[in-house]
Amino acid sequence: MARSIGQLGTPAQGRELRARGRRTMRKLLDAGVETFAKRGYHAARVDDIVKRAKISHGTFYLYFANKEELFLTLTQEVADEMVGLADDFPAIEVGPKGYLELRSWLTRLVEVYERYGPVLRAWTETEIGASEFGRLGTDVWTEFSRVLIEQIRRSSTNDLDPQIAALAVVAMIERFNYYVLARQVDVSRDDMLDTLASVTHAGLFGGANETPG
Amino acid sequence: MARSIGQLGTPAQGRELRARGRRTMRKLLDAGVETFAKRGYHAARVDDIVKRAKISHGTFYLYFANKEELFLTLTQEVADEMVGLADDFPAIEVGPKGYLELRSWLTRLVEVYERYGPVLRAWTETEIGASEFGRLGTDVWTEFSRVLIEQIRRSSTNDLDPQIAALAVVAMIERFNYYVLARQVDVSRDDMLDTLASVTHAGLFGGANETPG
Amino acid sequence: MARSIGQLGTPAQGRELRARGRRTMRKLLDAGVETFAKRGYHAARVDDIVKRAKISHGTFYLYFANKEELFLTLTQEVADEMVGLADDFPAIEVGPKGYLELRSWLTRLVEVYERYGPVLRAWTETEIGASEFGRLGTDVWTEFSRVLIEQIRRSSTNDLDPQIAALAVVAMIERFNYYVLARQVDVSRDDMLDTLASVTHAGLFGGANETPG
Amino acid sequence: MARSIGQLGTPAQGRELRARGRRTMRKLLDAGVETFAKRGYHAARVDDIVKRAKISHGTFYLYFANKEELFLTLTQEVADEMVGLADDFPAIEVGPKGYLELRSWLTRLVEVYERYGPVLRAWTETEIGASEFGRLGTDVWTEFSRVLIEQIRRSSTNDLDPQIAALAVVAMIERFNYYVLARQVDVSRDDMLDTLASVTHAGLFGGANETPG
DNA sequence: TATGAATGAGATTTCATTCAT
DNA sequence: AATGAATGAAATCTCATTCAT
Numbered sequence: 004m005a006r007s008i009g010q011l012g013t014p015a016q017g018r019e020l021r022a023r024g025r026r027t028m029r030k031l032l033d034a035g036v037e038t039f040a041k042r043g044y045h046a047a048r049v050d051d052i053v054k055r056a057k058i059s060h061g062t063f064y065l066y067f068a069n070k071e072e073l074f075l076t077l078t079q080e081v082a083d084e085m086v087g088l089a090d091d092f093p094a095i096e097v098g099p100k101g102y103l104e105l106r107s108w109l110t111r112l113v114e115v116y117e118r119y120g121p122v123l124r125a126w127t128e129t130e131i132g133a134s135e136f137g138r139l140g141t142d143v144w145t146e147f148s149r150v151l152i153e154q155i156r157r158s159s160t161n162d163l164d165p166q167i168a169a170l171a172v173v174a175m176i177e178r179f180n181y182y183v184l185a186r187q188v189d190v191s192r193d194d195m196l197d198t199l200a201s202v203t204h205a206g207l208f209g210g211a212n213e214t215p216g
Numbered sequence: 217m218a219r220s221i222g223q224l225g226t227p228a229q230g231r232e233l234r235a236r237g238r239r240t241m242r243k244l245l246d247a248g249v250e251t252f253a254k255r256g257y258h259a260a261r262v263d264d265i266v267k268r269a270k271i272s273h274g275t276f277y278l279y280f281a282n283k284e285e286l287f288l289t290l291t292q293e294v295a296d297e298m299v300g301l302a303d304d305f306p307a308i309e310v311g312p313k314g315y316l317e318l319r320s321w322l323t324r325l326v327e328v329y330e331r332y333g334p335v336l337r338a339w340t341e342t343e344i345g346a347s348e349f350g351r352l353g354t355d356v357w358t359e360f361s362r363v364l365i366e367q368i369r370r371s372s373t374n375d376l377d378p379q380i381a382a383l384a385v386v387a388m389i390e391r392f393n394y395y396v397l398a399r400q401v402d403v404s405r406d407d408m409l410d411t412l413a414s415v416t417h418a419g420l421f422g423g424a425n426e427t428p429g
Numbered sequence: 430m431a432r433s434i435g436q437l438g439t440p441a442q443g444r445e446l447r448a449r450g451r452r453t454m455r456k457l458l459d460a461g462v463e464t465f466a467k468r469g470y471h472a473a474r475v476d477d478i479v480k481r482a483k484i485s486h487g488t489f490y491l492y493f494a495n496k497e498e499l500f501l502t503l504t505q506e507v508a509d510e511m512v513g514l515a516d517d518f519p520a521i522e523v524g525p526k527g528y529l530e531l532r533s534w535l536t537r538l539v540e541v542y543e544r545y546g547p548v549l550r551a552w553t554e555t556e557i558g559a560s561e562f563g564r565l566g567t568d569v570w571t572e573f574s575r576v577l578i579e580q581i582r583r584s585s586t587n588d589l590d591p592q593i594a595a596l597a598v599v600a601m602i603e604r605f606n607y608y609v610l611a612r613q614v615d616v617s618r619d620d621m622l623d624t625l626a627s628v629t630h631a632g633l634f635g636g637a638n639e640t641p642g
Numbered sequence: 643m644a645r646s647i648g649q650l651g652t653p654a655q656g657r658e659l660r661a662r663g664r665r666t667m668r669k670l671l672d673a674g675v676e677t678f679a680k681r682g683y684h685a686a687r688v689d690d691i692v693k694r695a696k697i698s699h700g701t702f703y704l705y706f707a708n709k710e711e712l713f714l715t716l717t718q719e720v721a722d723e724m725v726g727l728a729d730d731f732p733a734i735e736v737g738p739k740g741y742l743e744l745r746s747w748l749t750r751l752v753e754v755y756e757r758y759g760p761v762l763r764a765w766t767e768t769e770i771g772a773s774e775f776g777r778l779g780t781d782v783w784t785e786f787s788r789v790l791i792e793q794i795r796r797s798s799t800n801d802l803d804p805q806i807a808a809l810a811v812v813a814m815i816e817r818f819n820y821y822v823l824a825r826q827v828d829v830s831r832d833d834m835l836d837t838l839a840s841v842t843h844a845g846l847f848g849g850a851n852e853t854p855g
Numbered sequence: 856t857a858t859g860a861a862t863g864a865g866a867t868t869t870c871a872t873t874c875a876t
Numbered sequence: 877a878a879t880g881a882a883t884g885a886a887a888t889c890t891c892a893t894t895c896a897t
Binding site for chain 5: 023048049050060061063064068069070
């Protein structure tokens with residue numbers, strides 16, 4: 004496809020950005036998340052993004068080579084948050100203390116999901132397993148699961164394959180968040196957290212399904 | 217657009233189809249599923265579908281007004297299967313018998329997912345709650361959950377909100393299937409079923425995490 | 430930059446073309462030459478080409494991935510003609526017979542140049558030595574010179590390095606044609622051929638500058 | 643556009659330039675030649691030029707209204723050199739003395755070409771005969787040829803049309819230089835000069851193909 | 856019933872030029 | 877005198893849909 008070799012606007016990943024430039028970039032990233040949230044990754048047009056960011060069309064390409072690259076940048080941001088979160092995963096006890104710790108960790112996860120959900124979901128849209136894209140996506144959840152696996156191995160009373168069990172739970176959390184955020188189901192945030200914590204605690208850590216009240 | 221659902225009104229559905237026509241239509245529907253699987257709904261182009269079906273471009277429009285209508289037709293097919301499946305959901309006991317019944321029901325669900333997963337996933341991509349589309353998608357899972365809710369209400373020993381619990385489980389099942397089918401995780405089908413059954417049984421029906429062996 | 434993988438219109442190099450398709454392709458190639466002639470390669474827009482070919486914009490991309498690919502196809506055509514021509518280069522004698530044979534061979538060369546001059550000139554515009562482009566360009570003239578070198582080696586009475594001498598002549602022929610065709614100088618075709626033949630005959634093959642009349 | 647040639651009226655040419663300004667301008671002109679050399683006139687972007695000059699984008703427009711004006715400034719520089727060179731063209735004798743004088747004059751021409759070749763070549767790219775541009779280009783070579791014509795008329799022993807003969811030689815010189823500079827052929831500078839001098843001397847001035855050695 | 860070819864609206868991308876500091 | 881950022885017009889390219897055979 005042989006695009007011309009010298010690129011005009013070196014998408015600003017490389018160059019040093021002044022305050023104004025950083026502000027513009029932030030505006031574009033935020034507009035990106037919002038647009039992906041509203042239309043999904045594929046349906047989102049660069050035009051939607053720049054309109055939302057109140058930025059001219061040409062400026063977009065000063066910062067990103069294309070929509071995919073903006074997405075990849077967002078991806079890095081989530082990955083960082085997620086890995087940090089996974090590192091903080093506590094040892095879960097069977098009793099009420101374990102339940103509460105689990106719940107409060109899940110709260111943080113839901114917060115990340117609330118901010119970056121559209122980005123996380125976008126991976127689903129994409130051709131699977133193929134691109135840099137897919138690989139990156141896997142990595143986030145994999146790293147995430149890795150930690151869970153350790154915990155389950157230590158805490159769990161049942162004899163499930165820890166890897167599979169962790170995956171199942173991550174899947175549930177992700178999907179459930181999706182349903183709630185996508186308003187396909189109407190549930191308060193607290194109720195969601197109670198349920199997530201409870202099911203996870205009971206299903207994986209041998210907890211006794213203690214819910215508040 | 218905006219055709220009634222019952223009578224989709226796709227070009228070829230008003231007409232009587234001869235054997236050859238039916239074969240062509242089947243080829244297109246199958247190619248549709250495969251293409252959605254590979255690229256996702258939005259990224260799938262009519263051109264991809266016809267190439268895969270080894271059908272000429274023009275012929276496509278003899279059978280479907282556009283990509284969406286092909287999708288809607290597939291949707292009908294899944295919906296039929298899913299509702300049938302939901303109707304067959306058994307009462308789940310706490311003991312090993314309950315576990316086995318749950319597992320064998322999940323087996324059938326996984327089979328449906330293996331065939332129609334891409335179609336089920338496609339809803340996710342679409343702007344949510346908006347289209348005829350989204351509504352239909354919701355309906356399948358809602359109907360599906362409705363039955364689960366009943367069962368949980370009857371069987372569950374814990375005091376979770378049955379609606380939320382059902383949703384969490386459906387979410388897990390769907391997502392887990394997705395991971396496995398997308399080969400983002402390498403797990404045998406039997407292991408997957410063991411885990412799904414076990415986690416669900418323990419997490420929702422008070423089962424004791426009995427796994428075979 | 431990471432275009433989608435499945436291409437819509439496989440630029441028609443591969444596919445079998447029916448009569449109509451071949452006609453359209455020919456129209457595009459011809460319009461290409463004319464447009465390059467008028468505006469030069471770089472200044473030529475795809476839009477100019479399709480307008481001249483009276484073809485819709487989209488159709489262009491059914492046949493060529495972009496302007497460069499159309500150019501490359503033309504390039505193949507010239508290369509074929511030029512190599513054929515080089516193979517026919519006669520042994521040049523010192524006397525009038527040699528002059529006439531040289532002149533008639535040059536006539537054929539000028540005809541090729543009249544048809545494909547714009548394509549030959551376009552190489553000049555392009556980044557030099559770098560692209561597939563440049564290499565291809567070199568090859569045509571190189572192959573061309575190779576044959577001349579042989580002839581000069583056999584016929585020439587002087588002790589010039591044959592390679593350099595051949596190159597100098599090819600250069601002169603090419604450039605002179607360019608001036609004449611570009612109407613930067615007003616000379617009849619016959620006068621041009623007389624001069625080319627005469628200067629070449631004298632300068633390289635030891636001829637006595639015999640011109641008719 | 644359409645500024646008078648004598649007073650180019652480029653932003654910085656009306657102003658008095660301090661040492662720093664002159665340095666910046668020189669950097670831009672040099673970067674211009676290099677960029678035209680590398681990409682050709684049309685493909686060269688203002689961005690390429692400023693990057694090479696290590697000058698900011700905005701600064702360019704402090705000195706030149708656009709790319710064309712930078713080019714026109716360069717053009718003035720070459721034109722001056724070339725006209726001076728043409729004025730110095732010596733009368734060429736048939737014998738060795740003529741050969742040597744011709745050769746040493748060609749040496750100077752090649753030096754100019756080495757410095758400004760890209761600028762000279764750029765004319766070729768442009769739509770011919772049309773712009774202020776093209777006219778200027780023609781003028782350089784025309785003035786140049788005019789002198790040669792005089793010399794050939796005086797010196798030549800053959801009965802070629804002097805105008806055509808002169809043109810042919812100019813063409814050869816220009817083209818040959820191009821090939822060599824473009825490294826499409828690998829020849830030492832001395833060999834190139836020997837050949838150019840020899841072919842020209844023999845082909846046009848009745849020389850006896852004397853080469854050193 | 857089927858096909859290859861053509862279309863054109865809309866999306867993406869480039870880049871000369873202007874602006875604010 | 878210089879700069880980084882922004883702009884928008886114009887070009888490229890894609891692809892759902894229609895057409896003629």
